[in-house]
Amino acid sequence: MSGAQGLQLEYVATAQAREGWRDTLGAALYGAAAGEADAALPAEVPHVAVRMPVLQSVGPLLERWRAGPGVRYGHVGAVRLAHTADLVFGALEAAEGADETARSGLEAATEWAYRQIHAALEASGHAHLVRVWNYLPRINTETRGLERYRQFNIARQRALIACGREVHGNVPAASALGSQDGPLVIYFLAAREAPRFIENPRQMSAYHYPPEYGERAPSFSRATLIERAGRRLLFLSGTSSIVGHRTLHAGDAAAQTRETLTNIEALLGQAGGFGLGELAYKIYVRRPEDLGQIRREVDAALGARPQRVYLQADVCRGDLAVEIEAAGGCGGP
């Protein structure tokens, strides 16, 4: 691999996954069962299986992050780690207690997971979370009168405070989506140096959302930016049709897609130096029957070149039909 000092994001079929795995920081397998992820990669490479159907694909899809030579593998507690001198990738799964109806099952799993993550960050010396992916089953389901996404937010914030971390301002870019079943799955990228934290002028910072969206606000930045070997790497959080703090165009997946892309353009304006056509996209579609309309809008905005994958997922507000995340500067050499 040339351009080996950068960070590369690839979406590949599982059959290709073992090729070149030695520079792999970590991976997430979508649309497969847990055992298939274990078969796709050597055990030392941190990887997770996310129970989330891949749309428009013949088989499971592997999201692979490669960092060039010099990757070392290990673990701290339950967190499997891969690190270079400047970056770390980590992954873990947290099972909920057997009592599916307990409000505290997801909260306990989330708090435990975030404590594990921060202990791993301290131990590895790569203290700054840059980008976090959170996948939790039944995200919109209520148990004990509270939506599970809101339970997740309460526990994430509680763990951050317990670990002496900030809950707004200097918080990583993130996504939080609903998987079909399985454990809470979290993976992340962290860095020795703090990233630049970017907010969207069209949107209220999520960590300032009013209590109508939950008693504890979600702790994430709209985007983060780091530099590696002279290259700027941009991580856009899951972005959707929210302006200010309100959902727009409920019931209209095409209009929500356009609004989301406008939000992404505004974020790119804040970051500077990236065009819509230079990012790789992961597009979460709530209802498979909306895929046609969503694709039409995405294709019209992005053109043919950018890499994009479509997954079927529940989005964290019931009135959101689509959410789009992206990474910039992580393309080929």
Ligand code: 3EB
């Ligand atoms: C939003 O803008 C949509 O809780 O970590 C997007 C990205 C969303 C991350 C999170 C939630 C999260 O509020 C939801």
